[in-house]
Amino acid sequence: MKLGRLNHIGVATPSIADSVAYYREVMGATSITEAFDLPEQGVKVCFVDTPGHDGTAGTQVELIEPLGPDSTLAGFLAKNPLGGQHHVCFEVPDIEAARAHFEGLGKRILGPTRIGAHGTPIFFLHPRDMMGQLTEIMETPKGAH
Template sequence: MLGRLNHVAIAVPDLAVAIANYRDNLGASVSAPQKEPEHGVTVAFVELANTKIEFLEPLGDESPIAAFMERNPQGGIHHICYEVDDIFAARDHLKAQGARVLGSGEPKIGAHGKPVLFLHPKDFLGTLVELEQA
């Protein structure tokens, strides 16, 4: 079911500082910030040869990562994202196995313009998992 690792997401308190850190200190190519109001975050992607790093900055007080940032004010790894060939088949299989899909259970369009779902961290070794349609 799992395809390649799409990205590792790092929640950050200041997106501009995170971008400058990776660009200036590590020589990384980083995308321009992109607001994702439906997900309550602003994102930027570090492009690597084999995957991406996604920086997440809360977009407003109601951001779903606000509680994470309260617990981790300097930021930290928030989730990992795997690609799947068929997000609906993956969702149905996981639910049948007892995994909890967060939200309504229906995919939303993510920052890459593809359907995504999130899986409860308590079902995956304490890690929030995002699935993205390949």
């Protein structure tokens, strides 16, 4: 298994609308996707695009808001009411090979492989096995890079 590109940093927020305003007004972001619901994950999502140094797409900031009190993200915001960094996401060419790699190392995978916000398979690794950081592993979208 080889570490792929850092695709995005997930940022939990109590209000995507307020966070979008912040990224536009304070950070000067000009490319932000429309928010959409991911009910199977209990969140609303949108992406802030950042430019790469060579003019290509850079790393995205994924803004995530809970869809309700039963969302696991609601628990995160209960402990961090202002929001904050939730996870990092790395791309891999083959999600099943990556899953087998991490399982072979004894890393705890949180739930089954499922389809994530980019429409590709993902899984999460337990923070206690990843230096304290919730880590998302995502199959590189077809046609990307």
